[in-house]
Amino acid sequence: MENKAKILIIDDEEVVLDSCAQILKGAPYQLATASDGTSGLTLLQEFRPDLVFVDLKMPGISGFEVLEKIGEIDPTIVIVVITGFATVSSAVEAMKKGAYDFLPKPFTPDEFRLIARRGIERRKLMLEAIALRKERDLLREQFASIVSHELKAPLSAIQQNIFALEFELEKRLGPEQKEKFERIKARLTDLLKMINSWLRVIAVDIDRLKEGFVPLSIAEPIANAIESLDTLAARKNIKIVSEVGQDLPAVLGDKVSLAEVFVNIIGNALKYSPDGSNVRVTARQEEQTIAISIEDSGIGIAEEDLPHIFDGFYRGKGGQTVAGGHGIGLAVARQIVEAHNGSIEVESEVGTGTTFTVRLPIHQS
Amino acid sequence: MSKKLLIIDDDPDFVSGIKSILDAGGYEVDVAYNPKDGLRALQAKKYDLLLLDIMMGRGAEGIMIARKMRKDAKLREIPVLIITGMREQIAFLFPGEPVHPRFVDVDEMVEKPVEPKLLLDKVQSLIQAAEAKKAEK
Ligand SMILES: Nc1ncnc2c1ncn2[C@@H]1O[C@H](COP(=O)(O)OP(=O)(O)OP(=O)(O)O)[C@@H](O)[C@H]1O
Ligand SMILES: [Mg+2]
Numbered sequence: 001m002e003n004k005a006k007i008l009i010i011d012d013e014e015v016v017l018d019s020c021a022q023i024l025k026g027a028p029y030q031l032a033t034a035s036d037g038t039s040g041l042t043l044l045q046e047f048r049p050d051l052v053f054v055d056l057k058m059p060g061i062s063g064f065e066v067l068e069k070i071g072e073i074d075p076t077i078v079i080v081v082i083t084g085f086a087t088v089s090s091a092v093e094a095m096k097k098g099a100y101d102f103l104p105k106p107f108t109p110d111e112f113r114l115i116a117r118r119g120i121e122r123r124k125l126m127l128e129a130i131a132l133r134k135e136r137d138l139l140r141e142q143f144a145s146i147v148s149h150e151l152k153a154p155l156s157a158i159q160q161n162i163f164a165l166e167f168e169l170e171k172r173l174g175p176e177q178k179e180k181f182e183r184i185k186a187r188l189t190d191l192l193k194m195i196n197s198w199l200r201v202i203a204v205d206i207d208r209l210k211e212g213f214v215p216l217s218i219a220e221p222i223a224n225a226i227e228s229l230d231t232l233a234a235r236k237n238i239k240i241v242s243e244v245g246q247d248l249p250a251v252l253g254d255k256v257s258l259a260e261v262f263v264n265i266i267g268n269a270l271k272y273s274p275d276g277s278n279v280r281v282t283a284r285q286e287e288q289t290i291a292i293s294i295e296d297s298g299i300g301i302a303e304e305d306l307p308h309i310f311d312g313f314y315r316g317k318g319g320q321t322v323a324g325g326h327g328i329g330l331a332v333a334r335q336i337v338e339a340h341n342g343s344i345e346v347e348s349e350v351g352t353g354t355t356f357t358v359r360l361p362i363h364q365s
Numbered sequence: 366m367s368k369k370l371l372i373i374d375d376d377p378d379f380v381s382g383i384k385s386i387l388d389a390g391g392y393e394v395d396v397a398y399n400p401k402d403g404l405r406a407l408q409a410k411k412y413d414l415l416l417l418d419i420m421m422g423r424g425a426e427g428i429m430i431a432r433k434m435r436k437d438a439k440l441r442e443i444p445v446l447i448i449t450g451m452r453e454q455i456a457f458l459f460p461g462e463p464v465h466p467r468f469v470d471v472d473e474m475v476e477k478p479v480e481p482k483l484l485l486d487k488v489q490s491l492i493q494a495a496e497a498k499k500a501e502k
Binding site for chain 2: 152153154156157158159160161162163164166167168192
């Protein structure tokens, strides 16, 4: 690739083209010219300029049309419109349509040079910003695998060797030494769990998720979620009462991640409710949405916590006192629901209970 | 005669932590620290079970071994205990498949790190399952 910046000038007046070429002689630019919009656009495709000067008033297709077409071909190409003094208002119009600057006729060589230099600078900045954004996206995508290898691998190796050491020494360890092993193992397990849940938040790739959406019955992910929470519910002697209409219209989504949403919300309901209570799960049609409610009669959420519970790593005061956790479940649930163009709401009263409602749009086939 | 196991894993520290448990469990354990050596060992000697790190290296090179084994009638009979650092990534590598991929006739998956008792239980039950399957034929 040549590193000389490329400028294309489209103007029907021969003198303008000539004088521009004259002014830029010796400057570090590569120049191309066209005398009408149509041939300018053709030339643009192969010349791939950084900056285009385009006359607004030309026979054939208008400068405005050229402006629009360039935007469609490559929105990062910087456009400066050339206008007569009498048409400053159309210059403003052009800038609203995406032109970066305007050059009023007649112009001095210095004016032209200055505007050309600024236009090229602008293009450079735009390309840099795009490259930066790409790099950041890539980093985020790779973050999960980088973290898993660079952080988790050494921790796993450490934990594995502690397991082995304890196993080999089993008969020789006194109670105090055994307790130290337990402490080390517990802290490492916590650390590994924490890394796992961070990864969940950071690595949910919403776009990839959306690619796999299919029409499905909401009953399925709800049933899967309840099934996977069976043991937890049994341990706390909590009954999950589910009333899900079997012939509800389908939603468009990803079954596995929707199940995760319900596991997180129903899991919370179990976690933050007293033994022996009931949790109610209902699904019904509400206008153009399916509304799924999860109702518990647990500890409830304090008013000052309510605005924050869907944020990552936030734990409510009540929640902290009754059970462990990382404050991730609802943040992940919200991300997934929003990827489905849905919403989550919560109503709660301390000491009485909490109701979460997830709404998902009905699939229009 | 003691059963022969092969570990394929590129992390020597992790390997030392499972090998000593398996040694103590009365197994004869060989180790390969990369997929190439691992495949060579599998072809050279008869093993009763393979412990495979599926996320070896950056590109999940362990998968390559699993895929080769799946295609080879002889190697397919060896039970495999898949050891992984990350469950989610497995699902991601095989979109649409259940989290537990069935590579060969008998396989199962555990997550790193593995508790000694769980490790020994899994190894034993996989070997038994593979023998039972062979006897059926
Ligand atoms: N059903 C509920 N009843 C009472 N409090 C709740 C309920 N659901 C959520 N909370 C509060 O909201 C907070 C955030 O919930 P979230 O599920 O995101 O995290 P967590 O349960 O603390 O941890 P984990 O990441 O393990 O799920 C909880 O700490 C708790 O204070
Ligand atoms: Mg939770």
